[in-house]
Amino acid sequence: MEIFHIFVLGSLSLLLCNYLLNLAVFRFPLLGSPATPLPKISVLIPARNEEPRIRPCLGTLADSHYPDLEILVLDDHSSDGTADLVLHRSKGDARIRLLRGKDLPPNWTGKAWACHQLAQAAQGDYLVFVDADTRFSDITLRHAVTLAIQNQADLLSLWPYLEAKSWSEHLVIPFVHLFLLLFLPHWMGGPSSFLGAANGQFLLFRREVYEKIGGHRAVAGHLVEDIALARLVRASGFRVLNRDGTNPGHAIAFIRCRMYDNFRDLWQGFTKNLYPAFDGHWPAFVFFQLFQAVVFLGPFLLLPFFPQDPILWIEIAVLLSLRLAMAHRFRQSWRGALLHPLGQGLVLAIAVNSCLQTLRRRLPWRGRFYAHHS
Structure with missing residues (x-):
């Protein structure tokens, strides 16, 4: 458990620093x-x-x-x-x-x-x-x-501002801003094309x-x-x-x-995007999903087995506080933030489906089927 805690707390600390630095340059001034x-x-x-x-x-x-x-x-x-x-x-x-x-x-x-x-x-x-x-x-x-x-x-x-009305939207849509601002160093600039986003x-x-x-x-x-x-x-x-x-x-x-x-369009839309967004870099895709599973979901899954572990409670408090802060900043629902484990689980399920559909070369969207070309 000690190695797990060091990894989770260290990762959350780095992600939080990156988020705060990104916020400084992400604003759109009048x-x-x-x-x-x-x-x-x-x-x-x-x-x-x-x-x-x-x-x-x-x-x-x-x-x-x-x-x-x-x-x-x-x-x-x-x-x-x-x-x-x-x-x-x-x-x-x-x-x-x-x-x-x-x-x-x-x-x-x-x-x-x-x-x-x-x-x-x-x-x-x-x-x-x-x-x-x-x-x-x-x-x-x-x-x-x-x-x-x-x-x-x-x-x-x-x-x-990403509007959300259904339960699935409240659970999944906030991860768009979460991935954008926690993982990409917009404040650095620089020529790295792999870190580019739009x-x-x-x-x-x-x-x-x-x-x-x-x-x-x-x-x-x-x-x-x-x-x-x-x-x-x-x-x-x-x-x-x-x-x-x-x-x-x-x-x-x-x-x-x-x-x-609706949920069907959400499932298909993110299925179409998640794996292809990595442009064929499957090791990066696999690492990213495992990282999410460990850091963003692990503390919640371990809590029933180690309810007396105070560090698990700290990790969960940090995660939920970060989600609530982002919900406030980007006009999202606090309910989706508090149901973070469900949202994270659904995102991981979509990621697995995206990978499987890409391997089958059958990514559906708007009545057409596509094969991913990296």
Whole structure:
């Protein structure tokens, strides 16, 4: 038990230090004097069966206080009313334009192909790739572009307030921020491409850099194309910034999103992403899952067998305190934090499923099946 305690407490101490250092650089400051003149930007939205979600996305984008803006939506062979809704909206707003997606070529994922077509049609100096289920404040685009210009960022990614309604969302969704801020040293910067990260819900590219790295064509077969792009940008010597879009302490988030509507979509969505996010580095994937099992779940599993061990109680208190602090910081439910062992167990189960489905080369998403290409 002594070795276990040394490992767990030492790991938690390092992770806590990394989290605090990351928080110092992760915030998205309100900038008093936006860059003028602001460059033309193209907001690019790939959409496949997004009828219930794309209306508020387009509505909040149309309300943006941004002077030179075009909004392109590519309908990727939707079977619902997505295209009709966008077309109707475009008739009342000349900034909105509907594109019809071409057939998916071999060795491309659906989203990468849709984004590639959008980029080819875009006219902006900056390209902003967003998901159809995102919503924005009226100042988000203006301040994001200003932040990118002032910090000479070639890729700026905003991490949204992640809404959760079902029990499975409350258990699993908070792990997005947990993994992002506990394990990746954003405060260090540096050229390491493996540590690169970005969120496909909001990717703001300087167009020149996007084209230099090869755009989405360079990550055509990647299921987690946002992380692949961030790694490629860093490996090419350009600058990536990740910033907080939750806008803590204020009523309105800069960007908000409900990732999944039900448990089935949540299970499939994270199954599609977890193993491919490691880009074929299976030893790193296995180590990461074992690390979580030992550090984040081990103290809870051992407690029934060693209830008199005070160090186990300390470890559990540290874990729950960290989860509650993160829940407060990122507008998450305290219930999900207190049910941490259940959430961690579910995340590990999804990770195992992700690995198995990848080995079977049958990763399902939006009516298509993909084989992971690293």
